[in-house]
Amino acid sequence: MDAGRPRLHRFSRTERAVHWVHAAAFLVLLATGLALYLPSLSELLGRRPLLKSIHVWTAVVWIVALVLVVAAGDRRSLRATLREVDLFDRDDRNWLLRRGPPQGRLNAGQKINTILTGVFALLFAITGVLLWYGERDTRFRFAQTILIHDWLTYISFVLFVGHLYLSVIHPRTRHSLTGITRGWVYEDWAREHHAKWARLARREGADAP
């Protein structure tokens, strides 16, 4: 690591906490969900009641942990992030067509990923509660619920693989991982990938410790 290489502060502690609570829960839910869903894994692992409990309780912990992070964390930074995700300026819109225009702290693709993740989390939670409660009360049992839960899994799995590729493998983008683990990125990298934000952050003196 280059000690003297200038860094910029990109993600707050609260933002990182939200990300990692979500990521950890997603992984456990995906693993236990697949074990419940794939016949070959179901047979290999057995222990369905245990896996089902882990799946359901992980979902409960996930929601409670997110609420706690929001309650105890820096809500101002979260609100700012939400606003940032909401607004698509001309450069964002053009970026989606061709990867040229300079981007803010989050590029248009990252904004879309954030939106999709939020929608999917909500739909997963709603269908999950219906699956769980429908087992206890037939009025909440709909033939479509499991189908929708499945399709959410397929699509979010594809998104997850893409997200993992860009943040861990792709040579030009994988430095972004530092931002979500330690909070900072190198300024020269930021200038290349998030030019508008890098300029602004430098002006506001957002040096990372």
Added chain:
Amino acid sequence: MSSNDADARPYGRRAFLGLLAAGLTSFAWARPASRVFAPVTSQFSALAGDLLPVGGWRIYTISGSMPVFDPKTWRLEITGLVRTPVSLTYDELRSLPRSRQVSTFHCVTGWTVKDVRWAGVRFEHLLALARPLPSARAIRFVSLEEPYDDSLTLDQSLLADVMLAYDMDGAPLTRAHGSPARVVIPEMYGYKGVKWLTRMELVDAQPTGYWEGLGYDQNAWVGRSNGRG
């Protein structure tokens, strides 16, 4: 935060709400849509085998591990209100008159497997061996997977497409599908089709089965029970 602030549009919120609405309304359109995509997804699942069961089976169990079928020790007992209690080995079961059928399997949770090829024994042949007493009205099916059990009335068990299956899709039942034998009743949801069957008990009234005890319907007609239809 940029020179383009003026033409920034709140598309994020709209996209979020739009997608959420699409997801929620899918309760109305998911089923027709899945029928439209069925030719694609079923080919995909045929390719991927049971690794990716898109539109295929999923295996539900209620206990810690699936029962293991041992041909040397496994017996099918037919007991209760019968004149002749019966105990069949696996080979004896397979030597009874064999029937074949192709039927659709419906799970109460909403998934369906079309055109499953079953082979097995009609219950009339099994009952002919044990000769139920006149007081017998129903059969309680007991699984090797404890405490799973369920029941059918005698009339239901004698419907034309009801059988005790030992083959599925041209091969002996696998462990996951209830080897060596499972009840098949296509017109009812799958929880009535007891897997890993080991005992049939003739009784004078239908007892409360495992899922019935948890609030599911005794008569699990597809589309007309468990809150549907």
